[in-house]
Amino acid sequence: MAKKKFKDLSDLGGFVFSTNQDEDFSDYAEETEENIAPEDQSLEAHFSNKGRGGKTVTIITGFRGTETELKGLAKLLKTKCSVGGSVKDGEILIQGNHRDKIMAILKKEGYQVKRVGG
Numbered sequence: 001m002a003k004k005k006f007k008d009l010s011d012l013g014g015f016v017f018s019t020n021q022d023e024d025f026s027d028y029a030e031e032t033e034e035n036i037a038p039e040d041q042s043l044e045a046h047f048s049n050k051g052r053g054g055k056t057v058t059i060i061t062g063f064r065g066t067e068t069e070l071k072g073l074a075k076l077l078k079t080k081c082s083v084g085g086s087v088k089d090g091e092i093l094i095q096g097n098h099r100d101k102i103m104a105i106l107k108k109e110g111y112q113v114k115r116v117g118g
Contacts, residue, residue: 036064038110045099045106046116057085058099060092060106060113073109080105 046059060077063070067087074092078085081101085094094102099115106113 035066035069039112041065041111043106043111043113044116045103045113047097047099048117055095056097058094058097058102060094060102061090063090063092076109077102077105 041062041064043060043062046061047056048059049056063073070090070092071087074085074087077092077094081094081098083095083098085092087093103113103115
């Protein structure tokens, strides 16, 4: 079995090691993100085909919230557009050029969305 390579210390899962017995670890507690109302969020809808072998995707950026909420929004968009997609680096990737349809869905859900690019 091959060893797993780590890119940086965050890949260790937030593990903190210290030889100082007097260290106060309460500063290292995980911060939880608050639920932000859709009306207070400003999303951007991009269209791209760079680095994807000519395949087109619609990228939604600017979402602020938990990873679970982001995945839930991605699932809603994929279902409504009847296409595949994924969540990567805090962005929603939807297969194909569905910017106009996605913008209408997001506005209906209460998000502020802006069309970016051509």
